Amino acid sequence: MSQDRVSFRxxxxxxxxxxxxxxxxxxxxxxxxxxxxxxxxxxVETPAFEHTEVFARGVGETSEVVTKQMYTFPDKAGRxxxxxxxxxxxxxxxxxxxxxHRGALPVKLYxxxxxxxxxxxxxxxYRQFLQVGIEAIGSARPTVDAEVVEIGHRFLRAAxxxxxxxxxxxxxxxxxxxxxxxxxxxxYLRAHEADLAEEDRGRIDTNPLRTFDxxxxxxxxxxxxxPVITEHLCPECKxxxxxVQDLLxxxxxxxxxxxxxxxxxxYYTRTAFEFVAGGLGSQDAVGGGxxxxxxxxxxxxxxxxxxxxxxxxxxxxLAQSDDGGAPRPVEVYVVAVGDEAxxxxxxxxxxxxxxxxxxxLDHLGRGMxxxxxxxxxxGAHFAAILGSDEIxxxxxxxxxxxxxxxxxxPIAEIERRVRP
Ligand code: HAM
Numbered sequence: 138m139s140q141d142r143v144s145f146r147x148x149x150x151x152x153x154x155x156x157x158x159x160x161x162x163x164x165x166x167x168x169x170x171x172x173x174x175x176x177x178x179x180x181v182e183t184p185a186f187e188h189t190e191v192f193a194r195g196v197g198e199t200s201e202v203v204t205k206q207m208y209t210f211p212d213k214a215g216r217x218x219x220x221x222x223x224x225x226x227x228x229x230x231x232x233x234x235x236x237x238h239r240g241a242l243p244v245k246l247y248x249x250x251x252x253x254x255x256x257x258x259x260x261x262x263y264r265q266f267l268q269v270g271i272e273a274i275g276s277a278r279p280t281v282d283a284e285v286v287e288i289g290h291r292f293l294r295a296a297x298x299x300x301x302x303x304x305x306x307x308x309x310x311x312x313x314x315x316x317x318x319x320x321x322x323x324x325y326l327r328a329h330e331a332d333l334a335e336e337d338r339g340r341i342d343t344n345p346l347r348t349f350d351x352x353x354x355x356x357x358x359x360x361x362x363x364p365v366i367t368e369h370l371c372p373e374c375k376x377x378x379x380x381v382q383d384l385l386x387x388x389x390x391x392x393x394x395x396x397x398x399x400x401x402x403x404y405y406t407r408t409a410f411e412f413v414a415g416g417l418g419s420q421d422a423v424g425g426g427x428x429x430x431x432x433x434x435x436x437x438x439x440x441x442x443x444x445x446x447x448x449x450x451x452x453x454x455l456a457q458s459d460d461g462g463a464p465r466p467v468e469v470y471v472v473a474v475g476d477e478a479x480x481x482x483x484x485x486x487x488x489x490x491x492x493x494x495x496x497x498l499d500h501l502g503r504g505m506x507x508x509x510x511x512x513x514x515x516g517a518h519f520a521a522i523l524g525s526d527e528i529x530x531x532x533x534x535x536x537x538x539x540x541x542x543x544x545x546x547p548i549a550e551i552e553r554r555v556r557p
Pocket of ligand 1: 222223224225226254256261262263264265266267268270271272401402422423424425426427428429444445446447448449450451452
């Protein structure tokens with residue numbers, strides 16, 4: 138083996154998506170477009186990197202994503218930039234930059250693309266991973282919460298994943314509920330401080346809610362007996378949460394209330410939810426989201442409420458029970474018999490493609506038998522065979538590869554004959 142070739146291995150924690158899996162990936166993106174756009178969400182594209190403070194202030198200085206997982210680097214001018222670890226803060230930043238929140242509300246957007254987190258890689262957890270997500274910005278009403286959750290649920294089912302929905306409300310930081318609950322939680326954590334994992338003790342003061350997220354067994358044990366936020370919600374937050382539940386029940390979206398869903402990002406208020414799926418091992422969250430009524434404000438913008446979710450595309454691909462998104466076969470495979478047919482075959486393929494008919498041909502100089510085999514492999518419905526006879530007559534031999542029949546047809550008529 139040569140010593141000086143580059144490593145063929147993609148960087149740790151990243152992966153290639155090659156055929157046939159890439160067909161399923163493409164099918165998921167198509168599905169996202171049709172389901173999200175069909176509910177009034179418009180596509181949005183934001184940069185793969187942002188000024189670091191978008192995440193520091195948006196996602197939160199105490200979240201694990203910001204403290205431990207960001208790919209942050211200075212650019213040549215000394216600005217601190219960060220590869221996006223998530224897209225909600227960037228989307229809200231873009232809405233504020235373009236003043237979209239001053240137009241028709243709510244602003245409903247969807248996105249698809251890579252996110253970057255320096256985590257320990259394992260099954261279903263990567264350092265570059267793909268998300269599709271939606272954000273509805275500018276309405277505080279519970280109907281939009283229910284809309285967002287229902288769309289996520291419907292998308293996952295259509296993608297062949299049977300999701301379980303865990304729903305919670307974590308109240309509002311400005312409301313009595315979060316303050317009162319915060320006090321009760323801190324009191325409980327103080328009383329059990331000695332039993333908490335070392336790294337979780339430090340969170341009691343900075344971000345006590347985060348202890349629900351801890352993966353440390355000692356902390357998890359303590360949290361089993363911890364007070365839960367749903368028992369401390371203020372009347373407004375409780376009414377909002379009740380309304381969301383009622384709406385979801387009306388449209389037949391099943392859920393369980395899980396007061397331990399606090400989510401790993403600091404911007405959440407009120408509704409928080411996660412979709413989990415079987416067969417994924419420990420990384421079983423296929424998606425999550427919630428309300429972030431304070432996010433625009435924490436970026437320095439107007440007070441604009443919002444809610445959304447992001448789904449982990451890599452995990453959906455792992456969890457899919459069927460192989461929806463089979464390769465899309467070409468319609469016609471043009472077979473060139475003899476050297477003199479090579480150029481006319483190329484012309485014919487180009488003509489078919491220009492007419493919007495999927496077509497392919499041989500590029501290796503294979504004989505007729507080899508080309509017919511390749512035509513079968515391509516999944517094409519028809520083989521259009523061009524030899525010197527056909528060329529002289531201005532015709533092609535059109536073979537229906539599914540029915541087996543073949544006939545000569547004038548070359549001018551081929552589009553009409555093969556159009557699906
Ligand atoms: P998140 O829970 O951090 O939320 O990520 C959403 C989903 O992305 C997860 O449920 C998981 O499926 C997938 N995911 C996260 N990290 C990884 C990883 N390292 N490897 C593979 N998949 C991963 C957010 O990102 C929020 N922005 C969601 C949101 C939108 N909230 C409101 N709007």
